[in-house]
Amino acid sequence: MKPSRHHLTRCRRCGAPICWALTSANGRRQPIDAEPTEAGNLAxxxxxxxxxxxRAVTAARPEIRPGEWQAMPHHATCTSPPPRRSSSSGQRARSGVRPVPWAQR
Structure with a gap:
């Protein structure tokens, strides 16, 4: 089964056809590839x-139910993913901390 045409949109980075779906775990939006695939880890x-x-296809729930199809998350297949955030190895500026030690009495 394929998503209907009114669900289709294009990725802003690579231009591939995608759909937006709500996750069953927490209701957040997730981009998925519009083309169903047997290699997909999403139902x-x-x-x-x-x-x-x-929903994620897991070892606890590996079966695809009637009315579901398998798809890949678009983050895994995007040809122009966003740049990775670097983990700053340097010290970050602290906020809300006294810049000098407490005065001793």
Whole structure:
């Protein structure tokens, strides 16, 4: 099963066709590839209200139910991913900390 046309949009970085779905775990939006694939680790379904919902295919729930299809998260397949954030090895500026030691009496 494929997502309907009104769910399709394009990735701003690579231009690939994607769909936005809500995660069943916490309701956050997640981009998924529009083309279903057997290698996907997500199960996507369209609810009665027309919203796409996605859940992870895990060892505890590996089966794909009727009405679901497998897809890949677009973050895993994007050809122009956003640059990685560097972990700063230097010290960060502290806020809310006294810049001098406490005066001793």
């Amino acid at each position: 996507v379904m369209q609810a009665a209200d027309g919203v796409l919902y996605v």
